[in-house]
Amino acid sequence: MDALSQQEKNEFETELKNNRELSEEVKFEKEMQMAISEKEVLNLREKLETVAKQSRNGKTPFDLLEGFENIKQLTETLPPEELLKFYDSLPKAHVYQHELVSNENIHEFYREQEKSSHENNAFFDEWDDDEIEFEGLDEALLEKDILNLRDTLNKVSASVREQYSVEEIDRYLNGELTGQEFERFEHELKVNSILQREVALHREMENALQEVDVVSLRGQLSHLMETETSWNVSEQQIEDYIEGTLEGTGLESFLSEWNENAGLRAEVNLRRNIDEAVGEKDIFTLRDKLAGVKKELENKEVKSLIPETKMHQMHWWRAGVAVAVILFALAGVFRNEFGNINHTYNQYYQPPEWAPQRSVTADLNILQEANGYFTIGEYQKALLLYEKAIGENDEKFVFQFYKAATLQNLEQYEDAIPGYSQVITHGDNMFVDEAEWYRALCYLKLGKKDVAREQLVAIMDKNGFYKNDAKAIIRKMKYSLR
């Protein structure tokens, strides 16, 4: 093996794959070597042959007939009990019986047959197995260096890695290989089972990764299982237990689960509370009454705005005043609403802090320079630096974030939004949460309430740093006119 160079090894392996005779010879040598090394089997075989020889020569197996002086003199069969009594050994008794029936015709016939086959084999029996010589066998077995070489070559061919990289396989699958390259690959694919497996894996993987719906369903189910509790009892059993109708083994297994499962106890308590609440009819009635009273009072207040006059004369005037009041009220609400948006924005917007060391391994010089301009309010200069850095760096998200923040400070909200979106889309950085928050504020400032609300709900659901602020803004938006 040491004598062969890498190229020679590769050539040998290639030849091994293509040359059937060579591969069969290698296989035969391997098998022979394995056979030779099975010493315990060889020893056993020798022993068995010895035993077989003994039985052919008439020697009794394991001297079991010791004590039978002359078996041929026995003319009557003894009952088994007497045999056992005499010779106190079942094997001996068995052998006795066997010898006895050997006098029968069938056994005689068999013995004759055996005798004749022994005579035939006598010629071969003269030969001692140990003395059989195969020409050259000794020499072959002594060629340890060749045996080692074959063994090592076998290991090498088993461990040889695929000769084609991921890139080449990918190019083949995408139809990018041409001419000789393509032919070489196709030829290798026909003979190389490892390469065939690799290509199959690539194909399967691509198909698997295109199953967006399955991946999505799996994610949904995982989330469901994390958030939902399981109680190991059915819905019906829970209801029966609450009603007091669960009995017998059902009740036993329910109570067993009850003792171990806090989730089940919480669910039962919740359902009991709901049942009690729904059963409070007096409270329902009171609540209805209060709602009615409130409505009455509201109507009276509206009426009191309009002065009392003769109905038939003041009819149109009263209607006109009512409409005017409503219009003024609406205008006031709108003004209030927009005023509220600005107020809300100003209340919750704070320029982001300078922290580029998050998620960044690139050189911080540009960032530091840009930050200098950012903090002193020279936003245009900061912008230029960020744009330059985005063009030159792989890790763009940090520059994109601060560029967007700069634009937001310059009240260019429409231009800021794409920058934040890029950071969010990138996903694998520490600015995502903030980008989502500031983007939502931009939408709010632009008056795009629906989009802003959607973003804020997502922030709330994410349960992150801005959850409470998002919740507060949503509440405020809820009570403004749609």
Added chain:
Amino acid sequence: MKNYSDEQILKGILRHDNLILQYIYKQFYYQVNLFIKKNSGNEDDANDIFQEAIIVIYRKLKENDLVFEASSFQGYLFSVCRFLWLKQLEKRRIEQEKINDSLPFQEDVYDDSLVELVEKNEKYGLYQKHFKTLSTDCQKLLQLFFEKVPLSEIARIMGYKGEKYAKKRKFKCKELLISRIKQDTEFKKILEDDT
């Protein structure tokens, strides 16, 4: 709780309807859980098996290969869960001396097409699991390539210098994915089953 018919359940699975999925979970999971725990499994095993059974049913629905002749959704679901768990036990070399068959099942559900689908789901599930462990950058990049988005567009979306760089990143991501798959002991077991 509202009861849904088998037809509604199947349509709900196809639509990934959260209400239906919750209903399935609340109605049927506990029995599957009990069965698995009685047969050398634990809660995590029950979660996995239940989830994969629904995915297998979803795949069958997509192939228009799901017909309840003499059974119900419950029966089919339980049969698939049982099959998946027994397969798992076989893989773990756990002796199936005597299965505690507390879960009612239908033998006629176990045909070649189900076996094939389960094996495909197993493989694909493994590839998808490792895909999710890649960085979001890699995931997005590979998705764009699989969607046959033009290279120049991919480079623009990802913010890369050029097409060559995008391709280089793709090969790196794919290499990483393949090496992770191959290192997974489950993958080795799948290969053994195939051979």
